[in-house]
Amino acid sequence: MEKGKAAATPVKNQTPLLEARGISKRFLHVQALDNVDFRVDPGEVVALVGDNGAGKSTLMKTLCGAYHCDAGAIFFDGQPVTIRSPHDAMALGIAVVYQDLALVNHRDVATNVFLGREPMRGPTVDKGRMVRESRQVLEKLKIKIPSVYTLVGLLSGGQRQAVAIARAVQQGGRLVFMDEPTAALGVQEQAKVLRLIEDLKAHGTAVVVVSHNLQHVFHVADRIVVMRGGRNAGERVKAEATAAEIVGLIVGAPSAMPLGAV
Amino acid sequence: MAQPTTTAEEVVREGTPETGPGRQRLRRVFQVREFGILAAAIGLFVALSIARPATFFTEDNILRIAMQISLLTILATGMTFLFIAGEIDLSIGAMYGLLALTVSKMLFDWQWSPWLAMPAAIAAGAGIGFVNGFLTTRFRIPSFIVTLGMLGILRGIALVWIRTPPIGRSPQFDQVTAGRLFGEVPMQIFWMLAVVLVASFVLSRTKFGYHVYATGDNEQAARNAGINTPRVKLLCFVIVGALTGLAASILIGWVHGVSRGYGPGYELDVIAAVVIGGTNLFGGIGSVFGTFLGAAITGMITTGLVLLGAQQDSEPIAKGAVIILAVLLDVTVRRRQGL
Numbered sequence A: 001m002e003k004g005k006a007a008a009t010p011v012k013n014q015t016p017l018l019e020a021r022g023i024s025k026r027f028l029h030v031q032a033l034d035n036v037d038f039r040v041d042p043g044e045v046v047a048l049v050g051d052n053g054a055g056k057s058t059l060m061k062t063l064c065g066a067y068h069c070d071a072g073a074i075f076f077d078g079q080p081v082t083i084r085s086p087h088d089a090m091a092l093g094i095a096v097v098y099q100d101l102a103l104v105n106h107r108d109v110a111t112n113v114f115l116g117r118e119p120m121r122g123p124t125v126d127k128g129r130m131v132r133e134s135r136q137v138l139e140k141l142k143i144k145i146p147s148v149y150t151l152v153g154l155l156s157g158g159q160r161q162a163v164a165i166a167r168a169v170q171q172g173g174r175l176v177f178m179d180e181p182t183a184a185l186g187v188q189e190q191a192k193v194l195r196l197i198e199d200l201k202a203h204g205t206a207v208v209v210v211s212h213n214l215q216h217v218f219h220v221a222d223r224i225v226v227m228r229g230g231r232n233a234g235e236r237v238k239a240e241a242t243a244a245e246i247v248g249l250i251v252g253a254p255s256a257m258p259l260g261a262v
Numbered sequence B: 001m002a003q004p005t006t007t008a009e010e011v012v013r014e015g016t017p018e019t020g021p022g023r024q025r026l027r028r029v030f031q032v033r034e035f036g037i038l039a040a041a042i043g044l045f046v047a048l049s050i051a052r053p054a055t056f057f058t059e060d061n062i063l064r065i066a067m068q069i070s071l072l073t074i075l076a077t078g079m080t081f082l083f084i085a086g087e088i089d090l091s092i093g094a095m096y097g098l099l100a101l102t103v104s105k106m107l108f109d110w111q112w113s114p115w116l117a118m119p120a121a122i123a124a125g126a127g128i129g130f131v132n133g134f135l136t137t138r139f140r141i142p143s144f145i146v147t148l149g150m151l152g153i154l155r156g157i158a159l160v161w162i163r164t165p166p167i168g169r170s171p172q173f174d175q176v177t178a179g180r181l182f183g184e185v186p187m188q189i190f191w192m193l194a195v196v197l198v199a200s201f202v203l204s205r206t207k208f209g210y211h212v213y214a215t216g217d218n219e220q221a222a223r224n225a226g227i228n229t230p231r232v233k234l235l236c237f238v239i240v241g242a243l244t245g246l247a248a249s250i251l252i253g254w255v256h257g258v259s260r261g262y263g264p265g266y267e268l269d270v271i272a273a274v275v276i277g278g279t280n281l282f283g284g285i286g287s288v289f290g291t292f293l294g295a296a297i298t299g300m301i302t303t304g305l306v307l308l309g310a311q312q313d314s315e316p317i318a319k320g321a322v323i324i325l326a327v328l329l330d331v332t333v334r335r336r337q338g339l
């Protein structure tokens, strides 16, 4: 099979990889999510956009087990599932690259790639395998890091982001969530992260990426989902959407937005 | 379905050998740290030997210091786990005293079998550690508050419970805890070596050890990675308690009894040993070997001060100052390394 196949536009009526229906989540005084429907098809890149506080991170965290939703149902491969912990999500093949880079600074790259999933050899952690396999995954993603023995705290922002993504890929997930993976990066590093997303997709992994950068969104996404005030404010297939339309959905004035405002 | 749902495997070349600056740099960091501490320990030893050849550099004295250092190392090893996990136990001194009194009570007043007394002390210590850990993790109270409260409680229990501290000998118990192995090596040293080796192994090789580092370094990241961080911390508190029970047993086998007020204040020595050894009190960094060296330095400071004619009462001043200096040095070096 050709690589390009995985990048084909998803067929309309296939079983979604992940489907969330009617998700609600309330923090003390904030209704962060209000009856949100959300779907990811196999091998698809979905961009999740919206203003600050729209509920993007909360939706992500709910779907990967970091938060428990108050209401709603989640289906994976068409089967109802309960995701009550990061562990549950991992078991389903959902990997996460958190916004606040979830890395352990004083440990090396290999240890971070396998954080929480250390391979064992008898009673001890199989460091040799961790080193070998993290090199492989870094190579597969064309990530350049001096050595897998480098302490993560000594890496640049882009390298750290790459390690976080490599960890998600190594986990062998079918779905990777990324919360603002380019936010803290320089222009060149941003381009690398976008390329990583394309690579993931080429390998058949579905990606949900939260981003504020519409240029990035239009570059990598197959479908764009807009959140506003804790609700799903609308979604567009990239090929049929304009930036103005998306901006309109984000700010909540779809028709009043002149094209020039983008 | 048209699309592959699993990650397509690519043929990947074997990784190139690691010659990058990362490994070298890491090694250098390690060398600076551990060699610095090692050099300080040796320097202190040589200086004291030259300054007091007749009193410090004698077989008797060196052996006695070694036995003291052994007990301190055992206590500080538990604390090393806890520090790396990002928590602290201020009740360790009071726990040490109360458990020592408990051991002497079991052996000399209740006439318990020596084979029962030590496991009982270890279990009691583990129980106290569990309470500390449970309160800290379950109710998310800072551990220095929980264990400060525990310090008071344990000290109070010792004073209320024990009117006259039991003193005595139990030949079998003394032999196992503080006798001489092959007629030569004090058992204290044997116990310390066993604890240091096992603890080093657990911390650096096992999954639990990996999770201890991750928990103390970035608890949120560890939790996101599926690590049960409250459980990891709880276990570290239990380890502190268990090792305190072991140290208390050895102490009784060695000195045959302690006074009612013994223990509180000793947390200063333990914390000094841990931080001098390069373990970070903010979590995520440290090693048992470093702690052993830190205990050696702390032990020599204690003895050295006495031999150099300092007042016994000035000891806490020296140790307190050393703790602050060690942390100051650590923080400065790390900032310069960019970590």
Ligand SMILES: Nc1ncnc2c1ncn2[C@@H]1O[C@H](COP(=O)(O)OP(=O)(O)O)[C@@H](O)[C@H]1O
Binding pocket: A027, A028, A030, A031, A032, A050, A051, A052, A053, A054, A055, A056, A057, A058, A059
């Ligand atoms: N842990 C939390 N506790 C309380 N309120 C929260 C928490 N996380 C998010 N919120 C609130 O929920 C809303 C949605 O936040 P978030 O999902 O982070 O938005 P986004 O990622 O789209 O910027 C915001 O109003 C935010 O203040």
Ligand SMILES: [Mg+2]
Binding pocket: A056, A057, A058, A099, A179
């Ligand atoms: Mg966010």
